[in-house]
Amino acid sequence: EPEVTQTPSHQVTQMGQEVILRCVPISNHLYFYWYRQILGQKVEFLVSFYNNEISEKSEIFDDQFSVERPDGSNFTLKIRSTKLEDSAMYFCASPGLVSTDTQYFGPGTRLTVL
Amino acid sequence: GENVEQHPSTLSVQEGDSAVIKCTYSDSASNYFPWYKQELGKRPQLIIDIRSNVGEKKDQRIAVTLNKTAKHFSLHITETQPEDSAVYFCAATSGYSTLTFGKGTMLLVSP
Numbered sequence: 001e002p003e004v005t006q007t008p009s010h011q012v013t014q015m016g017q018e019v020i021l022r023c024v025p026i027s028n029h030l031y032f033y034w035y036r037q038i039l040g041q042k043v044e045f046l047v048s049f050y051n052n053e054i055s056e057k058s059e060i061f062d063d064q065f066s067v068e069r070p071d072g073s074n075f076t077l078k079i080r081s082t083k084l085e086d087s088a089m090y091f092c093a094s095p096g097l098v099s100t101d102t103q104y105f106g107p108g109t110r111l112t113v114l
Numbered sequence: 115g116e117n118v119e120q121h122p123s124t125l126s127v128q129e130g131d132s133a134v135i136k137c138t139y140s141d142s143a144s145n146y147f148p149w150y151k152q153e154l155g156k157r158p159q160l161i162i163d164i165r166s167n168v169g170e171k172k173d174q175r176i177a178v179t180l181n182k183t184a185k186h187f188s189l190h191i192t193e194t195q196p197e198d199s200a201v202y203f204c205a206a207t208s209g210y211s212t213l214t215f216g217k218g219t220m221l222l223v224s225p
Contacts, residue, residue, distance in 0.1 A: 033212065033213075035213075041217070042203065042215045042216065042217045042218055043150075043158060043203060043205075043213075043215045044215070045212040045213065045214070048211075048212055056211065056212055058212075091157060091158070093213075101146040101148075101163070101165070101207065102148065102160060102163060103148070103160075103213055104160065105150075105157040105158050105159070106157060107156070107157050108157055
């Protein structure tokens with residue numbers, strides 16, 4: 001399976017603080033996705049990013065969230081002022097090199113908001 | 115938007131038995147249906163997928179069937195083993211679009 005990496009693996013923050021989650025997707029792909037999974041629940045789409053622009057976002061992805069590509073390979077998800085309900089696993093995903101339909105997930109960042 | 119329903123929410127089988135998980139989708143434009151296995155605390159891992167131009171696909175002990183007319187697809191695991199125990203998610207998408215996931219099925223395989 002192609003390699004998608006994420007950092008940090010676990011982030012603990014105080015409510016109201018800003019957090020930045022990082023991902024390195026499979027190289028040479030213009031498409032990129034962020035998903036969220038609250039403990040014990042299903043995986044939910046947050047935002048997709050294509051060619052340095054947001055192509056689609058869900059209603060979860062409100063003004064508190066932003067996504068950027070600060071350099072050629074890394075992507076970031078920023079939550080400006082975290083809330084308790086932002087506690088979840090955050091996964092980035094990238095299409096494969098052969099099949100562009102397929103999405104491969106990174107190992108995730110567990111965000112805990114206290 | 116797409117809506118994916120998945121059943122059952124939990125499934126307990128004895129080692130060696132077969133397990134079947136079923137999903138339905140709502141958007142007729144969806145044409146790609148992956149299945150992910152997620153072990154506790156780990157990422158969802160793709161185990162098999164099917165596209166709308168085929169009705170069945172098999173990979174060793176795992177198979178997926180698709181009925182486009184009825185908008186449902188199923189995962190079949192034969193000769194289950196304890197290491198098959200995990201949460202399984204179905205999903206649907208229309209290509210370069212977001213994956214819509216079902217709520218997951220917790221499969222427990224008892225030795």
